Amino acid sequence: MFNKILFATTASPTCDNAAKVAFDLEMKWDARLYVFHVFGLTGYGYSPFVTDSRTGEDVREGEDYRAWVIEEMKNTYAKQLEGSENIVLEATVGLPHTEILRKARQDKVDLIIMGAHTREEDIGATRFRSVVGSTMQKVAQAARCPVVIISRPCTTCWRLFSNIVFGTDFSKAANSAFLFAFKLAKEVGAKLYLFHAIDIHFGDTGQTQRQEVIEKKVEEARERIEKRYVSQMDGFDNYEIEIWEGVPYVEILKFAREKDGDLIVLAHHTKEIDPEKALLGSTVEQVVLRATQPVASVNRPDRVAEW
Amino acid sequence: MAQAASKIIKTEIYDEGIEKGIERLTQQRIDQVINHVLKNEVGARLKTYVDTCVHCGLCSEACHFYLSYDNDPAFSPAGKVKQTIWEILKRKGNVDAEFIKRARLIASTECNLCRRCAMYCPFGIDVAYLMSIVRRICHLLGVTPKYQQDTVHSHAATLNQMWVKEDEYIDSLMWQEEEAQDEIPNLRIPLEKEGAEIFYSVIAPEPKFRAQLIYQTAVLMNVAGVDWTMPATPGWDNSDMCMFSGDIEMMGRLKKAHFETAMRLKVKRIVMGECGHAFRSVYDVGNRWLLWKWPPIPVTHAVEFYYELFNEGKVSVAQKYDKTVTFQDPCNISRGRGLHEMGRYLARTLCTEFIEMHPNREHNLCCCAGGGVINCGPPFKMKRILGNRAKAEQLFAVKARGAETIIAPCHNCHGGLDDIVHHYGLGMEIKFLGDIIYDCIEKPV
Structure with a gap:
């Protein structure tokens, strides 16, 4: 399923949880793993120097510095690198999301793994944050392959996943997310939960919905799931459909907790084109912030369809 | 602030390019180069300026360095001239290596060639031209800030500013085309389209x-139905650090490649992205070095191009940008070309609320990054930021009146303002017109 995996890292402890999963996948799936670190942010105009994301210092970008950064990465991941052969360490400068997407496209990777946020303790993070915070968003939104975001320790190995939760909003992008969830569930023999949350949150207008309207919507959603997804599953029967109502990101988190979900699969705020505008409205963002398990965001069929 | 300023002047800034350069100098070489330049490369223009100046000092308050360093006369335009080219003329080139070092520092790190002082000179003397001659002399003497020289090397080797390889450039365009096709399925970034109306050229940092930024332009071009193309060969980059280091032979080579690319593609005109110095190079300095009074192919800056599109109704605004904006007039397109009213037309068309910073238009203060100063690199960063306290004050005043976003249609302005906003804690957002246009225009659903 995964031949090439791109682990986009800040090469700092923030990404430790993600690193664990990335290196684990490399071993278990026998994939090639690119450990990719965008270490510096360039200024506008042409500046031959960049702000190092870890030290916060202006440095001269060049072969020497790059080699030094890679050396540092080797130290950081010394333990994980032991005994693995199929790992490539790379470092570059630029806007993190642009460079990650460029790399993913260049090497046609099957999966991107990344941490969610830069932490306060990282020196130089303050200036970096404005872009790093949205790096995950922008990558998840534009990537052609699934993007797995890991912000908390993931204790289960992927091979041993037993419950995969797929949350849908019935958008076009959600079809790709479904394909990924389904194929993965089949491959590792996990149970697939097809989940939809009816959004009954109307802001602060004080409006409420009548119970029968909600129930009707629940019924409709169930039918849509049957028609749209179950019909594609080709006899696979280890699944369950659930429709809850409430605020979508809260409901999906509650659901994943109840079912001991190992992975949540979503399409990234597909209703909004511009990730900046959907900054807070994004279900994926909210889920990532709070989820105890990895979250996969899949927007496009390009890579998943080939598996 | 007074202390910080004097500290900066007294502290020696070490730059390898300059230091190594002066180590190699001999008195004979200095004489030879200076006399060559004075005899063969300059003429009536220099003589007129030098003979006309009455040393009145009215130019002083035009300079952001002078204002920011507590009205230190050493930073006034006339003061800079007095310390460099006048002295050179007076001594008929008999100056020492230390003098050359100081001259390079003045001309390249204490002057942005923004030409604001020319607006205040009763005779309209172009001090920027005088500083360019100093830079030229220093270049020929091999005394150039290291980081800037590196950029010049890139120009020489690749015909672009950032060592971008040919396939890397093409691939970036194809990539952006793919990305943008998600939004507009039939969108193209036409490569090498002969006979297209427009050759769109960018500076190397874009790919x-x-x-x-290329993505945004592609969307705009497609929405507006423009017949455009980008070349797949060197010559696509319109930027030019050679113009600022004094390597004018290389500048000529770059501009020649740029114009010849346009001619090879048989386009009607060149449209350039939002960059100021590149415009100066293509429209004013580089073409004239190649003996074209005006560019051989019409050149349109992005601001003017956007203006056309909106004015002719080729694109329309779906939803206005709702933060209060102000407009940073880049020196090379406002003082240099008078595009300030078009910039304002766009700001008003695209944004709900627009307020002026003061001074503005052709009197606007420089960002302190242009003229190759930001390209002198980290050693000079603080000198540059402290040298534009005046800008911080100007921005603070407009912020106090409600401005949240600065529109700056120039890469160098972005770089300079970004540093100023961070250093002085102004907390303002900086955007290109292209960013706002992309967000606000009506796009096919």
Whole structure:
């Protein structure tokens, strides 16, 4: 399923949880793993120097510095690198999301793994944050392959996943997310939960919905799931459909907790084109912030369809 | 602030390019180069300026360095001239290596060639031209800030500013085309389309780091139904650090490649992205070095191009940008070309609320990054930021009146303002017109 995996890292402890999963996948799936670190942010105009994301210092970008950064990465991941052969360490400068997407496209990777946020303790993070915070968003939104975001320790190995939760909003992008969830569930023999949350949150207008309207919507959603997804599953029967109502990101988190979900699969705020505008409205963002398990965001069929 | 300023002047800034350069100098070489330049490369223009100046000092308050360093006369335009070219003329080139070092520092790190002082000179003396001659002399003497020289090397080797390889450039365009096709399925970034109306040229940082800008342009071009193309050969980059280091032979080579690319593609005109110095190079300095009074192919800056599109109704605004904006007039397109009213037309068309910073238009203060100063690199960063306290004050005043976003249609302005906003804690957002246009225009659903 995964031949090439791109682990986009800040090469700092923030990404430790993600690193664990990335290196684990490399071993278990026998994939090639690119450990990719965008270490510096360039200024506008042409500046031959960049702000190092870890030290916060202006440095001269060049072969020497790059080699030094890679050396540092080797130290950081010394333990994980032991005994693995199929790992490539790379470092570059630029806007993190642009460079990650460029790399993913260049090497046609099957999966991107990344941490969610830069932490306060990282020196130089303050200036970096404005872009790093949205790096995950922008990558998840534009990537052609699934993007797995890991912000908390993931204790289960992927091979041993037993419950995969797929949350849908019935958008076009959600079809790709479904394909990924389904194929993965089949491959590792996990149970697939097809989940939809009816959004009954109307802001602060004080409006409420009548119970029968909600129930009707629940019924409709169930039918849509049957028609749209179950019909594609080709006899696979280890699944369950659930429709809850409430605020979508809260409901999906509650659901994943109840079912001991190992992975949540979503399409990234597909209703909004511009990730900046959907900054807070994004279900994926909210889920990532709070989820105890990895979250996969899949927007496009390009890579998943080939598996 | 007074202390910080004097400290900066007294502290020696070490730059390898300059230091190594002066180590190699001999008195004979200095004489030879200076006399060559004075005899063969300059003429009536220099003589007129030098003979006309009455040393009145009215130019002083035009300079952001002078204002920011507590009215230190050493930073006034006339003061800079007095310390460099006048002295050179007076001594008929008999100056020492230390003098050359000081001259390089003055001309390249204490002057942005922004030409604001020319607005205040009763005779309209172009001090920027005088500083360019100093830079030229220093270049020929091999005394150039290291970081800037590196950029010049890139120009010489690749015909672009950032060591971008040919396939890397093409691939970036193809990539952005693919990305944008998600939004507009039949969108193209036409490569090598002979006979297209427009050749769109960019500066190297766009494909290298800010691919999003190319994406945005592609969307705009497609929405507006423009017949455009980008070349797949060197010559695509319109930027020019050689113009600022004094390597004018290389500048000529770059501009020649740029114009010849346009001619090979048989386009009607060149449209350039939002960059100021590149415009100066293509429209004013580089073409004239190649003996074209005006560019051989019409050149349109992005601001003027956007203006046309909106004015002719080729694109329309779906939803206005709702933060209060102000407009940073880049020196090379406002003082240099008078595009300030078009910039304002766009700001008003695209944004709900627009307020002026003061001074503005052709009197606007420089960002302190242009003229190759930001390209002198980290050693000079603080000198540059402290040297534009005046800008911080100007921005603070407009912020106090409600401005949240600065529109700056120039890469160098972005770089300079970004540093100023961070250093002085102004907390303002800086955007290109292209960013706002992309967000606000009506796009096919």
